[in-house]
Amino acid sequence: MTPMQVRQLADLLLPGDEAGLPPGSRVPDVMLALTESTAPIIAQIGRHPDFAAPEKRQAVLNEMERSHGQEFRDLVLSLIKPYYESGPVLEAMGWRSAPPQPTGHVIAPMADDLTQALAEIAARKRIWR
Amino acid sequence: MTRKRQDPVDVVIIGAGCGGAAFAWQLKRRAPHLKIVCLERGGWPDPLRMPAKTMRWQRAIMEDWASNPNLRIKAGGYRGSNDYHIDEDASVFKPLMWNGVGGSTVAWAAHFPRLHPSDFRVRSLDGVADDWPFDYFDLEPWYDLNDEIMGVSGLDGDPAYPPKRRRAMPPLAFGAVANRAARAFSDLGWHWWPVDAAINSVRHDGRDACNHCGPCLTGCISKAKASVDLTYWPKSIALGVELRTIAIARNIEIEAGRASGVTYADRNDEEHFLPAQAVVVAGNGIGTARLLLASGVESPALGRNLMFHPAAYIRGIFKERLDGPVGPVGASIYSHEFYETDRSRGFERGVHLQLSRENALLVQASRLSPLWGEAPQAQLREEFLHTMPILVLAEDLPEAHNRVSLTNTEERDGLPGVKLDYRISERAQKSLDFGLARAEEILKAAGACRTVRVSPAPLTGWHLLGTARMGSDPQTSVTDRYGRCHAVPNILIADGSLFPTVGAANPASTIGAVALQLADHFAGEIA
Ligand SMILES: Cc1cc2nc3c(=O)[nH]c(=O)nc-3n(C[C@H](O)[C@H](O)[C@H](O)COP(=O)(O)OP(=O)(O)OC[C@H]3O[C@@H](n4cnc5c(N)ncnc54)[C@H](O)[C@@H]3O)c2cc1C
Ligand code: SF4
Numbered sequence: 001m002t003p004m005q006v007r008q009l010a011d012l013l014l015p016g017d018e019a020g021l022p023p024g025s026r027v028p029d030v031m032l033a034l035t036e037s038t039a040p041i042i043a044q045i046g047r048h049p050d051f052a053a054p055e056k057r058q059a060v061l062n063e064m065e066r067s068h069g070q071e072f073r074d075l076v077l078s079l080i081k082p083y084y085e086s087g088p089v090l091e092a093m094g095w096r097s098a099p100p101q102p103t104g105h106v107i108a109p110m111a112d113d114l115t116q117a118l119a120e121i122a123a124r125k126r127i128w129r
Numbered sequence: 130m131t132r133k134r135q136d137p138v139d140v141v142i143i144g145a146g147c148g149g150a151a152f153a154w155q156l157k158r159r160a161p162h163l164k165i166v167c168l169e170r171g172g173w174p175d176p177l178r179m180p181a182k183t184m185r186w187q188r189a190i191m192e193d194w195a196s197n198p199n200l201r202i203k204a205g206g207y208r209g210s211n212d213y214h215i216d217e218d219a220s221v222f223k224p225l226m227w228n229g230v231g232g233s234t235v236a237w238a239a240h241f242p243r244l245h246p247s248d249f250r251v252r253s254l255d256g257v258a259d260d261w262p263f264d265y266f267d268l269e270p271w272y273d274l275n276d277e278i279m280g281v282s283g284l285d286g287d288p289a290y291p292p293k294r295r296r297a298m299p300p301l302a303f304g305a306v307a308n309r310a311a312r313a314f315s316d317l318g319w320h321w322w323p324v325d326a327a328i329n330s331v332r333h334d335g336r337d338a339c340n341h342c343g344p345c346l347t348g349c350i351s352k353a354k355a356s357v358d359l360t361y362w363p364k365s366i367a368l369g370v371e372l373r374t375i376a377i378a379r380n381i382e383i384e385a386g387r388a389s390g391v392t393y394a395d396r397n398d399e400e401h402f403l404p405a406q407a408v409v410v411a412g413n414g415i416g417t418a419r420l421l422l423a424s425g426v427e428s429p430a431l432g433r434n435l436m437f438h439p440a441a442y443i444r445g446i447f448k449e450r451l452d453g454p455v456g457p458v459g460a461s462i463y464s465h466e467f468y469e470t471d472r473s474r475g476f477e478r479g480v481h482l483q484l485s486r487e488n489a490l491l492v493q494a495s496r497l498s499p500l501w502g503e504a505p506q507a508q509l510r511e512e513f514l515h516t517m518p519i520l521v522l523a524e525d526l527p528e529a530h531n532r533v534s535l536t537n538t539e540e541r542d543g544l545p546g547v548k549l550d551y552r553i554s555e556r557a558q559k560s561l562d563f564g565l566a567r568a569e570e571i572l573k574a575a576g577a578c579r580t581v582r583v584s585p586a587p588l589t590g591w592h593l594l595g596t597a598r599m600g601s602d603p604q605t606s607v608t609d610r611y612g613r614c615h616a617v618p619n620i621l622i623a624d625g626s627l628f629p630t631v632g633a634a635n636p637a638s639t640i641g642a643v644a645l646q647l648a649d650h651f652a653g654e655i656a
Contacts, residue, residue: 013501021506061501076501081188084491093490093513095453101181101350104340105455107304110323114308117315118322122286127320129247129254129469 001046006034009045012057013076014083020092027089029082037078041071132392137404138164139655141391142411143378143420145169146232147637148624149411150357151275151644154365159652161368166403168376168393170542171211171229174358178209179348186344187491194347196225196236197588208375208396210235213542215415220549222437222590224415230374231358233413234637236346237591238459239327239354240483241281241638243272243290247469248632251526255470255477258526258630262599262610263646265291271642271649276325278364279355279641280333282460283325289465298330301339304452306517307461310484313575319466319567324483325638326460327355334360341456344489354457357641379543381408381424381620388620394543407655409612411624411644414593418533418626419547421597421607421614428597428607428616432534434527435549436595436631439557441584442485443568445517445577453514454489459635461486467567468633476556478524480564481633482571485518517572521564521584523557524633525595533596553585560633561585592636597626611654612647623647 001009010024010031024030034042045064050056065072083089087097140156142149145167153167180189190196192204198212206212210228217223227236246265251258273294283296300323303311314321328345329338339353352359366372375396382389382402390404410417418432461484468479487493490513497505525531536546553561565582572580600606603615612627614620623644625636 015503015506017503017506017510019510021510058502073500077495080494080500081191081491084494085184085187090490093509094450095490095514099180099182099184099186100342100344100455101340104342104351107302107341107452107456108308110300110303110311111308114303114311114315117311118284118286120315121320121322122288124288124320126288126291127465127469128245128289128291 144411150361155648216548220551234356240459275641282330436525440589445572523560
């Protein structure tokens with residue numbers, strides 16, 4: 001596959017959106033995963049005569065997905081992983097890029113109004129046999 | 130292969146997980162003179178390998194820290210969890226476990242409910258399956274002791290249980306999700322309560338408080354989550370129990386109807402024979418049956434009656450932003466409104482409803498269909514940070530065709546291969562459907578704009594139970610009420626395999642309590 005085709009493939013699989021989610025080709029680790037991948041399906045997609053035509057590319061991928069189910073799925077998963085791990089993608093989705101530890105997260109304590117609700121439940125007769 | 134014969138010991142325990150750890154500690158406490166060795170196939174959990182501090186924390190649960198051993202093996206694995214392949218094709222639920230010191234509590238969610246008193250008496254009360262050979266109140270002191278060692282956060286006064294001793298710590302923080310769900314339960318007039326969790330809500334027993342980081346199933350770096358490698362094992366080792374890691378028990382040698390010791394392979398694959406007066410097996414509902422079958426223990430019920438707790442999820446999608454993938458995943462609030470039998474529902478026994486927390490972004494993305502293109506990204510935009518999942522656990526009843534058996538192949542660990550056959554009964558499916566319908570009502574009451582069901586949820590085989598059940602009849606049970614095998618009385622079992630029935634609530638609290646009780650009795654017997 002040519003570098004141009006690699007970018008086209010990345011963007012078809014992970015197009016991003018107007019609200020700031022980057023297309024796959026803008027995420028360095030996705031491009032690295034694609035260029036370093038030895039999965040034969042990538043070359044097959046590149047060789048497909050219709051892949052050169054922008055309006056037919058989507059159909060090529062649909063066809064490949066049908067004919068090479070597991071291989072195609074593995075390829076997509078191998079790109080989804082670096083994509084959704086990347087800081088800009090996490091942030092575009094409203095999440096933080098730092099991993100869960102060591103800072104952890106702050107979450108709300110039990111709301112005050114629930115104390116009364118709990119008292120009502122505790123006052124119920126037992127529900128065990 | 131030549132075996133090196135070792136000096137004899139009094140007791141060999143196989144498996145350093147939930148049951149094995151509790152048994153070892155209690156036995157050594159009660160009978161300090163005994164020489165006790167525990168053989169554990171895996172190594173110690175290594176906090177440096179836990180992914181929560183790294184950018185790959187999301188993918189770890191799909192690869193090397195997957196809860197399913199087959200997925201870990203596929204990802205290359207490591208001997209912290211020294212896994213074996215399980216033929217799971219014929220099982221609706223895929224088995225989940227951790228095979229190292231701490232056993233599956235390394236990977237667990239630490240939701241820590243007890244069974245109900247009725248769960249021990251299903252034959253007497255509901256006319257199904259069998260009663261346990263003892264009841265809730267017999268086990269209560271052991272529940273209390275297990276709670277003390279594990280360290281429990283929670284709240285007194287729950288009407289779903291007989292009064293319990295004061296919990297050591299206050300409940301864990303709720304988050305927006307649990308606050309919203311709790312109001313919905315209350316609006317419907319249904320029971321809910323903060324869970325008992327074996328997670329520190331405040332610093333306790335030398336371990337930090339939970340900082341709500343989220344990915345509990347890939348190990349807890351802060352050690353806020355109790356696992357038996359952190360709770361029981363340091364205490365047992367201090368008392369003098371010897372724990373040998375990367376030590377795979379391959380065979381229990383049986384001569385004239387009695388076990389004479391255990392053949393095991395060490396980290397260099399060298400075989401040793403460790404003679405012992407008694408052998409205690411705690412390899413979990415799959416590992417125990419596998420080893421006993423491989424050792425030629427003859428017992429008609431061995432490997433049969435595999436029970437999981439059939440599980441399904443329903444997710445509500447909300448317009449408002451909720452918490453996202455934070456907070457201890459299985460530990461917020463639960464409901465036992467529908468736990469006890471009500472025959473008007475069309476089935477015996479009941480369901481456990483447990484509020485869960487949102488999956489990591491990558492996990493959600495990898496489960497969408499279609500998987501690529503604009504549609505899944507648009508769906509993620511709508512759902513991520515806007516989801517409230519509820520887990521429905523139903524009660525399995527023992528059925529002989531649901532089983533663990535050996536294959537004709539030899540696995541890399543030198544034991545025969547192991548296979549699961551499991552299908553959901555019509556009764557269990559009815560209870561799942563019932564539970565899902567109730568959970569849907571809650572989500573609607575909480576304001577969900579739509580809901581999505583995953584039923585059954587295949588990657589929920591957390592609870593591996595019943596394959597060496599206790600009972601009095603050697604035709605239908607494998608051990609007596611003290612965990613002694615009918616066929617070979619100096620082989621004991623001390624793990625989840627013992628459960629004659631399973632209730633609908635998570636089992637580890639009961640596994641620990643039963644192991645303590647059995648060890649206490651055994652100490653009197655062997656002394
Ligand atoms: C992802 C996940 C989440 C869970 N969440 C919860 C929860 O929230 N609440 C709850 O109550 N339960 C939960 N569970 C279940 C709970 O962890 C188990 O029920 C419990 O740990 C089982 O205890 P056990 O003693 O039967 O076996 P385990 O704890 O699995 O221990 C078995 C041990 O035996 C060892 N072993 C097996 N075969 C051999 C051999 N041949 N030689 C040497 N060693 C051997 C294994 O390596 C392992 O360490 C969860 C489990 C998982 C996997
Ligand atoms: S959420 Fe709490 S219990 Fe879970 S891994 Fe993080 S710190 Fe540990």
